[in-house]
Amino acid sequence: MKFTKDTRALIYNFKANPVQRMLDFDYICKREKPSIAGLITPGSTGLHKAFFGGVEILLPIYPSIEEACKDQTDADVLINFASFRSAYDSSKKALEQDTINTVVIIAEGIPERMARELIDYSKKRNKMIIGPATVGGIQAGAFKIGNTAGTVDNIIACKLHRPGSVGFVSKSGGLSNEMYNMLAMTTDGLFEGIAVGGDAYPGSTLLEHALRFEQMPEVKMIVMLGELGGKDEYTIVEAKKQGKLKKPMVAWVTGTCAKVFPSDVQFGHAGAKSGAELETAEAKNKALAEAGIAVPNSFEDLDKKIAEVYQELVKDGTISPAKEVEPPMLPMDYKAAVSAGIVRKPSNFVCTISDDRGEEVTYGGVPISEIIENDSGIGDVISLLWFKKKIPRYGSKFIELVLIIAAEHGPCVSGAHNAIVASRAGKDLVSSVASGLLTIGPRFGGAIDDAARYFKDACDRGLSADEFVAEMKNKNKRIPGIGHRIKSAKNPDKRVELLKDYAKKNFPETKYLDFALSVEAETLKKANNLILNVDGCIGILFLDMMSSCECFSKKDTDEIVEIGYLNGLFVLARSIGLIGHVLDQKRLKAPLYRHPWDDVLFLNEE
Ligand code: ACO
Ligand code: LMR
Numbered sequence: 001m002k003f004t005k006d007t008r009a010l011i012y013n014f015k016a017n018p019v020q021r022m023l024d025f026d027y028i029c030k031r032e033k034p035s036i037a038g039l040i041t042p043g044s045t046g047l048h049k050a051f052f053g054g055v056e057i058l059l060p061i062y063p064s065i066e067e068a069c070k071d072q073t074d075a076d077v078l079i080n081f082a083s084f085r086s087a088y089d090s091s092k093k094a095l096e097q098d099t100i101n102t103v104v105i106i107a108e109g110i111p112e113r114m115a116r117e118l119i120d121y122s123k124k125r126n127k128m129i130i131g132p133a134t135v136g137g138i139q140a141g142a143f144k145i146g147n148t149a150g151t152v153d154n155i156i157a158c159k160l161h162r163p164g165s166v167g168f169v170s171k172s173g174g175l176s177n178e179m180y181n182m183l184a185m186t187t188d189g190l191f192e193g194i195a196v197g198g199d200a201y202p203g204s205t206l207l208e209h210a211l212r213f214e215q216m217p218e219v220k221m222i223v224m225l226g227e228l229g230g231k232d233e234y235t236i237v238e239a240k241k242q243g244k245l246k247k248p249m250v251a252w253v254t255g256t257c258a259k260v261f262p263s264d265v266q267f268g269h270a271g272a273k274s275g276a277e278l279e280t281a282e283a284k285n286k287a288l289a290e291a292g293i294a295v296p297n298s299f300e301d302l303d304k305k306i307a308e309v310y311q312e313l314v315k316d317g318t319i320s321p322a323k324e325v326e327p328p329m330l331p332m333d334y335k336a337a338v339s340a341g342i343v344r345k346p347s348n349f350v351c352t353i354s355d356d357r358g359e360e361v362t363y364g365g366v367p368i369s370e371i372i373e374n375d376s377g378i379g380d381v382i383s384l385l386w387f388k389k390k391i392p393r394y395g396s397k398f399i400e401l402v403l404i405i406a407a408e409h410g411p412c413v414s415g416a417h418n419a420i421v422a423s424r425a426g427k428d429l430v431s432s433v434a435s436g437l438l439t440i441g442p443r444f445g446g447a448i449d450d451a452a453r454y455f456k457d458a459c460d461r462g463l464s465a466d467e468f469v470a471e472m473k474n475k476n477k478r479i480p481g482i483g484h485r486i487k488s489a490k491n492p493d494k495r496v497e498l499l500k501d502y503a504k505k506n507f508p509e510t511k512y513l514d515f516a517l518s519v520e521a522e523t524l525k526k527a528n529n530l531i532l533n534v535d536g537c538i539g540i541l542f543l544d545m546m547s548s549c550e551c552f553s554k555k556d557t558d559e560i561v562e563i564g565y566l567n568g569l570f571v572l573a574r575s576i577g578l579i580g581h582v583l584d585q586k587r588l589k590a591p592l593y594r595h596p597w598d599d600v601l602f603l604n605e606e
Contacts, residue, residue, distance in 0.1 A: 001101055001128050002216065003139040003192065005031055009077035010068045010100075011146075012090050014039040018081070018146040019059070020050055025144040027053040028152060028161045028327040034059075035143050037075035038068045054331045065090065069097040076101040079136065079146055084109035087132065088118065095122050095129075104145050105131035105203065115201045122203060129203025130194060135173030137194035138180075140164060141325075148173070148195075149180055152330055157184070162325040164189025165313075166306075167213030167247075169206050170225035171198050171232075175254070179225060186307040188321040191219045200230060207235040210245055220319045221248045221309055224293075228255030228281040233288060240291040248313060250294045250306050255281035353385050364388040378403065382572075386565055391551045394506040398545055401502055402538050402569050405495040406445075408577030414439035419578045423585040424593040432585075436578040440571055442480065445535060449564040451481025452539035455516055456561055465518035481536020482520065488529040496537045503541045508548040516540045539566055 011019060019036060026035050034052050038060045047058040062068035065078070078094040080087060080103060087107040094103045095118065103122070110132045122129045130137060136145025141162040149155050158180040166187050170176050173195035183190050194209045196202040206224060213219040222245070226233040233253055239245045277283055289295040296305040313319040337343040355362045360369060364384030371381065379396030383389055411420060419436030427435070440446045458468040472479050487493040503510050516532050523530035532540075546552040546560070560566070 001212070003077075003143040005029070005142040006033070006074075007035060007077060007139075007143040008033070008037040008072070008075040009035055009079050009143075009145075010038050010040060010062075010065070010072060010075045011036060011079045011081065012040045012065065012094070013081040013083075013086075014041065014048070015081055016048075016050070019048070021147060021151070022144055023050055023052050023057075024152045024330055025138075025149075025155060025161075028156065028330055029141045030328065031142075037072035038062055040065055040068045051331075051333075053328070065093045065097065069099045073099050075099065077104065077143075077145075078102070079104045079106070080131075081106050081146070083107055084132075088114040091118050091129070092121065095125055095127055100127070102128045102130065103203075104134065104136050105129060105197075106134060106136070106146060107131075108133040108199075110199070112199070112201055115199060115203070119201060119203050128208075131197040131199075131203055133199045134195045134197035134202075135176065137176075137192065138190070139192040140190045148193075149177055154181075156327055157181070159184045159189040159324075161327045162189070162322060163191050163218060164322045165218065165220040165319050166190050166310075167210070167216065167219035167222045168193040168224075169209040169213070169222070170195050171202070171206070171227045172225065172254075173197070175225055179223070182303050182306065183223065186303050187221075187310040188319065191216065198227075202232075205235065206232050207239055210236055210239070210249075214245055214247055219247065220313055221250070223306060224249065224251040226251065226253040226281075226284060228253065228284070229279050231279065233284040234278075236293070237287045237291040240288075240293055248294070248309050250296075250302070250309050251285075251288045252296060252299060252302050253281040253284040253288070254299065353388060364390075366390070386568065387552070387556070387560070389551050391545075392549050395545050395549050395551075398502060398506070398541065399569070401499065403573045403576070405498060406534065406538070406570055406573035408574070408580065411581065414444040415574055415578055416581050419581050420585055420590075421593045423582045424590045426592070429579065429582050429586075432582040433575060433578045436581070437571060437575065440567065440574065445570040445574060446567045447480040447533070447535035448539040448542075448566040448570055449561070450539075451479075451536040452543050452561050452566055454480055455512055455519070455536075455540050456543055456557075458519075459512055459515045465515065465522045468519055469522045479519065479523065481516070481533055481539055482523050483530050484533045485529070487531060487533065489524050489531060490528060493531065493534055495534045496532060499534075499537045499541055503544060507541070507544050510541070510544045511547070512540045512543040513537075535570065538569060542566055542569075 019039070022036055023034050034057065036059055039048055040062045043063050044061055045063050046061045048061055049056055049058060060071070062071065069075070076099060078100050080091055080094065082090045084107040087105055087110050091103050091105050094100050115132055118129060136148045138144045138148045138160060140160045149158060149160055154177070155161060160180060164183070164187060166183050166189065168176070168179060168183065168190055170179065176193055176195045180190055180193060192213070196204055196206060196209065206226060210222055210224060213222050224236060236245065236251070240249070285295050294305050294309050296302045310319065314321060332342070334343070353364060360367050363371060363381060366384055377396055377400050379399035380390070382399050383391045383396050410416065415436040418439050419432045422432035422435040442450065463471065469479065484493065500513065503513055516536060520532040543557070546557045
């Protein structure tokens with residue numbers, strides 16, 4: 001098995017960060033194709049967006065290993081990010097696939113019996129496992145597994161974007177990163193580095209990788225970092241003695257400090273515990289040195305030893321040092337650039353009514369906990385979110401009164417009719433309610449703003465009621481807020497009575513209402529149903545509330561009337577009734593709505 005610039009991988013249980021890091025590595029190595037062929041998330045399908053250099057690409061997401069392998073036949077590596085609980089099943093499944101040759105198992109803590117079963121199975125199928133409990137490995141300038149070698153900056157600093165001459169194998173992934181740095185300082189850099197993982201039973205061993213390096217013409221020297229515990233390093237000793245490892249080799253076994261502890265110490269890795277004398281770091285270092293491998297006196301001297309061996313090879317012509325290659329500039333992530341203060345961007349949206357960035361959301365600058373503690377009502381919330389003001393309680397109670405009286409007016413009105421028909425036609429709650437709301441307009445519930453606008457204008461201009469009625473008649477316009485289909489002087493609208501009573505009792509003054517009532521007296525002379533209707537009464541009383549409570553400047557009031565805030569009150573209130581109608585129809589399982597033919601006048605042209 002050998003990784004190349006064309007090696008492609010599937011990633012099981014993918015995480016966005018390692019995926020992006022692999023693609024960033026691919027880009028700075030000038031790979032033609034990204035090294036990731038696809039991602040696998042059990043049970044999901046779709047596409048994952050990621051950057052390949054400066055452009056965005058879409059990586060397919062497959063629901064199963066089988067489907068990914070069937071579709072991505074050139075991917076022969078599967079990198080398994082499954083947890084230790086599911087790593088066995090998924091790794092086994094991956095090893096069963098004909099297209100997969102190498103399975104990398106990142107998870108720590110896989111039971112040893114299961115790991116050994118996987119290893120047996122992989123050997124039978126002539127496949128390789130890297131891990132478990134590993135960060136993976138890297139072939140410089142060609143292929144990187146997951147998070148190996150960290151960020152792009154680190155990769156470039158360690159010269160991993162282009163191949164060098166050293167084959168490196170270690171148990172520890174964390175120390176590998178340290179070693180890549182050391183190799184970049186002491187040699188022309190890494191050709192390939194593998195961390196076999198810290199478990200007692202690694203899927204592939206130090207020796208197996210050392211033997212692979214032996215076969216790779218690009219690898220001119222081998223560096224191995226072992227650790228105390230287990231006997232793996234002795235297989236290297238044996239192979240060296242038997243002449244199977246001919247390339248110059250530097251090795252060090254970490255854990256020499258274990259002897260200063262009074263009893264056996266379990267280091268981070270499951271396998272890193274020396275029981276018998278032979279498993280100590282000292283014994284292994286001694287055996288490696290005796291077999292003819294260059295072993296320094298301490299870890300601190302490892303860099304010197306590597307440099308020594310490397311320089312010899314350069315001197316005798318075995319190595320002609322790799323040329324430095326300038327990696328292409330990797331565009332910076334926008335978020336990183338913003339936090340570094342390198343870029344700025346104008347925002348697309350402005351919001352002045354609420355803010356959810358803190359511990360709790362604020363409405364008009366007031367935290368919701370404060371709203372609740374102050375025993376405020378929905379009228380206060382509306383006032384904060386619509387007008388960005390705290391208004392006196394008589395004002396917010398007026399808003400609540402509007403919501404109560406306008407919440408519903410029976411099944412025969414336009415909004416309820418539409419919502420009921422839509423629901424009976426099988427539409428869902430939101431669509432049915434929306435179809436009812438869409439009927440709100442100048443002839444149904446949507447005359448509040450216009451009433452406020454026209455009555456304010458007439459009253460502020462000092463017109464008398466009859467002058468206003470005549471002016472509207474001359475313009476051939478109906479007075480918004482006047483007239484009702486079923487309510488009349490004889491059959492007064494109780495809602496209007498309730499609103500008027502409330503205002504008379506609670507508002508400091510009601511000059512707009514008084515004007516509107518004088519207009520009503522005029523229109524009633526024309527027809528009995530030309531009463532001040534509920535929309536008109538709401539709009540006019542809102543003017544009185546604003547002009548008397550001292551929270552609204554003239555500019556505020558003009559803006560509210562000009563923009564048209566007040567129909568929102570009817571929309572909000574009537575939504576309550578419309579939801580009720582739709583739920584009622586659903587509960588009744590009402591059949592599909594259809595007009596009878598005699599309800600329609602058909603005009604058949606000859
Ligand atoms: N101002 C002046 N005259 C009017 C008004 C008005 N607001 N409304 C009706 N009239 C007149 C008509 O011009 C007509 O006069 P005409 O016979 O001389 O031609 C007569 O009264 C009857 O008109 P219709 O169209 O039959 O009245 P209808 O009962 O169908 O209309 C409606 C009721 C739609 C409410 C109507 O009065 C109107 O458009 N009002 C203004 C808009 C409004 O306030 N809508 C909200 C209603 S309340 C709610 O939906 C919650
Ligand atoms: C309503 O509140 O829906 C009405 O005033 C309209 C109507 O026709 O009754």
